[in-house]
Amino acid sequence: MKSLSEIDTTSKRASRAAGFSWGVSEEIGKSIRLLELFGFQGVKTLNQYYETKPNQKFENLNLINEKNISENNSFCPITLGVNFLDQIRSIEKFKVITFNKVAFPLLMLPFLSRSSEIIGKKINVKFDQIEFLLNLNVNISSNILNQSCPISAENIVVSILENEDNFSEQEWKSLYKLSEDTFVEETDSLKEGAAGAGLTDND
Template sequence: MTHSLNEIEAQSRKAARGTGLSWGMAEEAAKATRWLESHQLPGVRLLAEVLTRNDGVAHADIAPQTLDAPWTARSGVLCPLASGAALNDCADRLATGHHIEMEDVTSPLLVVPFAAWAALHICSPVRVQWPDIRIETDGYRIWVNDPKAQVGLASKVALTCSRVSEMNQNASLPELRGRVCPTGWDILGTFAHRTYAPDTPESRRLGAGAGVSDND
């Protein structure tokens, strides 16, 4: 079974919010998950891992402490979502040839969609690399140096993002469906459920505006 990309984004947004991300962060986490799944990469599994690891953890503990290089977290481990969002916010630095370096970022593949949006903004492909892995994207297409490599690792790595002059010609295009990891999907569903308000007799009475007969 495949999922539509809108379903993946909607489930991811609710799940991210359910673990305490701000609405704005949750929106971008969801779009990042959608982007990876459209490239048949394990966005849902990685998001489930990151949300589980950082469930309820304060943003200030896992986000870059400052925007001065290299980026580090107060807790010692950077969240790829908080780091990715900051990376995209600072995309113009890449345009001027600067590198953005992150120390000890977990699930680094989740940084790549943010780099992709940075690439769209600066109208130039960018490279995201960590030991043994090089990934290039122009925002739309993606190229991974070793297709057999475990790009979807959860452990922490040192990561660098920089502009490149040309996109590798073997880059692949996005698809229109996602084949999500069922376990990850269920975890997202559990987190998403936290965003639903438990019903009360009062809410049933007031909330939906019912009470008038539908039939005529």
Template sequence: MNLSLNEIEALCKKAARGAGMSWGLAEEAAKAARWLSAQGMEGPALLAAQLRLNDGTDYAQLAPRIEADRWSSAGRSMCPLIAGATLSDHAQLITGGSAIVLEAVSCPVLLAPFASRLASSRGEAVALSWPGCHLYFDAAGTMFCGPASDPSAGDVVAVTCEISPAQVNSSVVKGPAPAVAEAVLSYLTGLASRTYVPATEASRAQGAGSTLSDND
């Protein structure tokens, strides 16, 4: 189904909240899905895949433990949406000549919208890289893809974020928002429906409570 960017953002916000994210994180997740869709990527599908991993998991298991140059999570993998929001809040830790390595990040391309925002807010180029992919964001936040890079590459991988010099042989990533698959739409709509009813003990066990709260 073809959805407008506004429709994508609205649906994804409710779905993320239904999966247990606080409203603040749900807004970040929705903006990320919208941004990826605007680049011609399957933002809702990428978000849906991550929400399946997050659903019912405690926030503390998914959030990064902040250190100077290497972040890790207490659980099996770090949520890129939580990591991206945290990275935005601690942008001062990234300086020229240094990098932050995010260990064991699931669906790493979901970090791209946050890297774009970081680059544009600082007026400096930023690079994200993980095995099989190198993304570059100029000072305006425009995303470029390095040679032979596949943004969809990587399941649970270490991601490096750093201030980057100018890149050569990179191609800009842009395109119309693709149609949303019916299965993805159905899953997101199902999560969104959790926001329409009070959270009972049974629904909390399925993620309708705020297990992914960041205390917003």
């Protein structure tokens, strides 16, 4: 089994050989490492992309807007991902960002995952009945884990989610009330026990 370090380094070198700058190649290496770490087919997809790249023209998206439309070619996932990460502070205010055509969309996901960590908010990505939830770069949840992702996607919707509790106020109050039962009034015997414990406590 290949280590994550090997995956990172080899992806970086292959990306440089494919024509990307060293800076972008380093970002690609980190991204493929993340995909493999989270259980997605990063190496396979990057290989497919580089096999296609010499014979297919991709659109470079440099400035990301709320709605991003390419009239002819699909957007390059690497350029899109790098610029999304670079511009996340300004993109955040859009809440919902759309792209009409993206090639090898799996390759843009790690950049969005790292963007999620920067802004401290989850990001939801949907296309072709596939859904990804990017959770602050801690994990990526999806309904296609360990399966192949389409090599092109139409109408990608990226939603930046506001932070909310997953429980009701009543559920919180109920749990908090139960937690109060651990507060015990301190007595002299408890104080003595606590003092003595320090002599034998190995923590």
